[in-house]
Amino acid sequence: MKWMIYGVYGYTGKLVAAYAKAQGLTPIVAGRNKAAVQEIAEQHGFEMRTFALDNPAEIAAQLTDIDAVVHCAGPFEITAPPMIEACLQSKTHYLDITGELTVFELAHEHHKRAVEAGVVLCPGVGFDVIPTDCLAAQLKQQMPDTTHLALGFDSASRMSRGTAKTSVRRLAEGGAIRKNGQITTVPLAYATRKIDFGGGEKLAMTIPWGDVSTAYYSTGIPNIEVYIPGSPGLVKRLKRMNLFRFMMGWGWVQRILQKKIDEQPAGPDDKQLEHAITYVWGEVKNSHGEVKTGRLKVMNGYKLTSRGAVDIAQFILEKKPAGGFYTPSKLCGADWVSRYQLAEDNA
Structure with a gap:
């Protein structure tokens, strides 16, 4: 199954890509800036695509063969609406690393459409x-x-x-x-x-x-x-x-x-x-x-985000949950955080 990291050349996007590589995974990396995407793609040996987030229909055309997107390009209050709409159109699972209130509320508003499309909408797959x-x-x-x-x-x-x-x-x-x-x-x-x-x-x-x-x-x-x-x-x-x-x-x-x-x-x-x-x-x-x-x-929150984004993307691709809006605990369970906890002797 194909999955994508969009916004791969931002600070956190780079961490997500590096962790995916370390796990032996081969996501497609994407973003608006061709040169910046190409640098990450060549570094890790990943396939790449370049497109902007101006038009949901055009974004959807880039996602027709993509099963899940990890969206890392903020500010999410601007970039999430067209990406979510495109994912609903292309039937691509949507994940992002936001902490923005408005994005969670927007995704929840699309719950019914996501159920009908069989698309998981799970923003906030990182810290906090x-x-x-x-x-x-x-x-x-x-x-x-x-x-x-x-x-x-x-x-x-x-x-x-x-x-x-x-x-x-x-x-x-x-x-x-x-x-x-x-x-x-x-x-x-x-x-x-x-x-x-x-x-x-x-x-x-x-x-x-x-x-x-x-x-x-x-x-x-x-x-x-x-x-x-x-x-x-x-x-x-x-x-x-x-x-x-x-x-x-x-x-x-x-x-x-x-x-x-x-x-x-x-x-x-x-x-x-x-x-x-x-x-x-x-x-x-x-x-x-x-x-x-x-x-x-x-x-560390950014280290946790790099792992959480990849781990939950793989969870969705493997478990194939029903479509709809999810929070991390609703999707993966309240004990999911245990994989990111530190032992007492790390203090």
Whole structure:
């Protein structure tokens, strides 16, 4: 069966391709830039294709013989809609590495069409969604009557440029939580609390992460918040930014911020990829005030993404699940994360 990595010359796309090669797999690699795709194709001995994501019908024509696509080209709020539409037309399974709320909601809206087409739509087949989604599902199993879910992660790893740009693009929109089953816009750093993610207690703040969408579809828990560590200074700056965050959406402001990101390294260096530990935390509560907490320690988020993307693509090709929208835990099970966990002696 044929599968494709699209956006293969981005930071994470390169990691996905390298892991596929190490596993003895032969994906077709693709992207918009012919020279950049060709460099990766020649490095690994892969077949290549070059096409843009401007027109779903034209994309579908490139996918007619492709069984599954791992989509790695962001920003996904722009690139995912035409790629998902093309996959539905060509009956190609769709996976991506996004963490963007809007993309998960878009994919879920296409659930009925995906069922009818026999196409799996599973965005978020990397970090943080695989570990947080699996942890959420495990906690739901432990407390079936839970009404509130909090998730979070703590990583010392540098962000890739793509992740940083996505975060900057969304500043003007504020934060997001799920309240009584509905995604609700809230201020930046809307809620703060002290959390021990696994490496000691830290001040943490809410972020508008994809789990606000995915954890709901995995567990049905109606109230969801997602946290990351934030210094008192950062929390204070973000709270102040709420007064003028609308300016963050202005074109010239975005161009300045994006230019600063382009001046930074592409992503974590080799040392961080191999040795940076990521702590994942979750907490559920029910209406009686009972609380259960779970923690996981997993590999560097980008390393996890490179493996998760390839592993779940192979899972789909081998298991041939029914079409429809899936989260990682719904597709592969709540224990899927175990393959990316670190032993205690790795601390």
